[in-house]
Amino acid sequence: MAKQTHSLEDVKTMNLTIFGATGGTGQELVKQALAAGHKVTAYVRNPAKMAQTSEALTVVQGEMNEPDKMTQAITGADAVISALGPTSNTPERPLTAGMAYIVAAMKEAGVSRLIAATGAGVADPNDKPQLIGRLFGLALRLFAKHVLADSQGMVTAVRNSGLDWTLARAPRLHDKPTNGKIRVGYAGQGPGTQLARPDFARFMLAQLESEEWINKAPMISN
Template identity: 50%
Template sequence: MKLIIFGATGQTGQELVKQAIDHGHEVTAFVRSPEKLTLRDERLHVVKGDVLDQEAVTAAIVGQEAVLTALGTESLAYSGFLERSLVRIVTAMKKQGVERIGYVASAGVDDELPGVQGML
């Protein structure tokens, strides 16, 4: 399966990348800082980009079969980042016809992503 992983340089994201490769998937890691992703494999493709850039996210999702996101922030204070990034990812998924998403985060457990309600 062709997977794209957002947040692939964080601890959870790197583990998702490793496990996906170990299970034989072709993985695209969408990252801001490629140098933070130390894993190398012939099935790993690294795309540098900003998850808040709708065009970049949409282009990266072309040809993918599923999306995994392990995006996070360094602060527990609400910044709107996760909401804005998920809106861009879901918008791109709809445009590209990708219907599978795995979302790993603590955000959203208490209705803190109001802009995403009803999108999925």
């Protein structure tokens, strides 16, 4: 699998709506999007956690079960990016339900491009996992079955949305410095086990003007 380096140079400015904008990856998405000249609407539960400030940043406070607010935040966007992730290993499915609301709001607002983050533990038919991947999947099913089920439900909502979606799957995320080079592919066919959050955000933003991974779920790693 060839290494790929994605640059935001020459990407036209857009109006973006970002969900999960106060998490680790979400903060990187907002920071990089603003630096690239995009206008960002961040839909957050707690605005006090938003570290970025800019005239190009609009913060909308709301829960993930408030469709009117969500539609308002999405209206006028060129694309929606989700950095949402499961928060607890409980039987509830907040991520699955939240994505269903996002999809409905996008259709209501007439927005078709969706880029959503998820974990490497969610399988794709193109994967060819090696032994370590199978062991990781078994561990998830044993010790984090509700997290996995919620993530799988979210992915199903995206796949069945009828939108122009990309599911960006990440392995273990970290904040260590990297050289910015990434591997993109499927499990067992090149990608590794770690990924820097800035590189993850950079990949997702690079999909704004790329059709390479539309209706696909690549795995990204350093």
